[in-house]
Amino acid sequence: MPNTRHRFCLWHILCKVPEKFKGVTDYDSACLEFKAVIYDSLTIEMFERNWNEFVVKHGLERNEWLSKLYVDREYWVPIYLNHTFWAGMVSTQRSESMHAYFDGYVNSMSTLKQFVEQYEIAMCDKNEKEFYADFKSKNTVVNCISVFKWEQQFQKAFTNSIFKLVQEEIKRMWYCHVIQPTEEGRREADNEPGIERHKIMEKSIINNWFRREFVYDVEYRENGQYFSCNCKKFESKGILCCHIMRLMSLKDIKFINERYLLRRWRKDVNRVHSKKFFHGGYPHMTEEFEKYREMERLFQEASDLAYDDNKIKFVKQRLVELKRDLLSWNDGMIAPTSNAQVTIDTNNVDENEENERVILNPHVTRSRGRPRINRHRSVREITQRANSGRNRKRWKAA
Known part of the structure; x- marks a missing residue:
């Protein structure tokens, strides 16, 4: 990859600052000024001037670590690298x-x-x-x-x-x-x-x-x-x-x-890489599952090709026909061929789907009021409930 742009990790370089500057007289000031030279230099000339002033000020002319960094400055100083796209990575x-x-x-x-x-x-x-x-x-x-x-x-x-x-x-x-x-x-x-x-x-x-x-x-x-x-x-x-x-x-x-x-x-960009399925023959991937994923991939590719209104209507129409054939499918029969004309009005797709929808039994829900009691009742309890019912009728009549 001859056109690849390489750079050093700025985080790892700054992590070594406390170790390399531990012998400096004004340690705290030297650390802050070193970071300012790196980040606040707006031009290459400004960086080189600030670097030389920093080295002379703190007596670091013989610091081997700083000398090597200066030789390789094009690989880690932001002002030398900002003309290349890094997506924010430093x-x-x-x-x-x-x-x-x-x-x-x-x-x-x-x-x-x-x-x-x-x-x-x-x-x-x-x-x-x-x-x-x-x-x-x-x-x-x-x-x-x-x-x-x-x-x-x-x-x-x-x-x-x-x-x-x-x-x-x-x-x-x-x-x-x-x-x-x-x-x-x-x-x-x-x-x-x-x-x-x-x-x-x-x-x-x-x-x-x-x-x-x-x-x-x-x-x-x-x-x-x-x-x-x-x-x-x-x-x-x-x-x-x-x-x-x-x-x-x-x-x-x-x-x-x-x-x-x-x-x-x-x-609004369709990222194709997210649709890729990673086939590797893993133990949990059965043969039936691979066939299903292959069918799904073909459908996704067909959907991507339908990028205008006419092609979208064409795909919807064919899917309605395919759904009708699958609903009428019987085990052991040959794949049915649809005789529907290609010029079917796609505006009625939703109505056709409603007519072909399979009606299922409704969900069983509990009715209002107290739930029904199916436990066994004693003779005394039955007699007390009957007497209470008679008393309520007499009170209403009065």
Whole structure:
């Protein structure tokens, strides 16, 4: 895989900071500044400058661990990797995801045979959870927090979990404002017609007494409606950043281009991988069950091909005919052939199904009042109930 982009796990690197900096005089300050160099460098030049200042300030020029990290900086520093799409991943998730994936199905004492038997069950359960998440995204609505038309566009296109991340960026947009360009900035912008450059300042409130301010460069091309920000959030995570959103509100843009609605985040996409059935000859898979799954697979493939109204009506019509033939099926007979014409009006499908529906006995339910007593009664109890009945009649007559 020559085009594969590799990176080091940032979580494992930061875990070694306490061990590697234990001899530093100002330990707490060094740890905070090291993380700031990694996360707060907006350009490669800024990172290299901040790195050199950090190393000189704390006397870490001969630190072998930092020297090796600097040589391999293109494999772990975010500013070198943000131009590649990572779907938000910054650390290795292989071990953790495998443990979480099979948690509850296998353990350290499970044999290889048990793992093979539990593998398909785990896959089916994960597919069911994915179906349930898709169902919630398609049938529940997360309310918008603004009046922008493009937020409604995100709401209709994205799944609920991704749309909530978009709303987090909308909330951060409240702390961003546009810096008016200087005369020099206007002259540079005039050199490239069709491209607008803006500087967006974001104020990050850490606590009551400490705030950080970052200035981001955002470009906008009206021809084709292209956006670009040096934070590279869309390129690395697939979600527009708050700086581009702030510029969109400034330009009064109603709707965004479809290129910024990634297919992997959409809820109207038919994901074929969830329909795959994992055949492996497992002990609990009988021959009859495999035949049933094969029939179900063929039906799913036929359903996927019916993507317009005429084909959908055609499939519904054939299913009605197939159902009629199956209801009239007798053991030992050859498969009946339906003589129904293909031009049957599919508007009457529901009525035909009602006429062909098998009528079953109603469910037996308990009637109102006290339940009937079938136990044996003594002579004394029968006599007392009869006398009480006579007394009630006499009282009514009086």
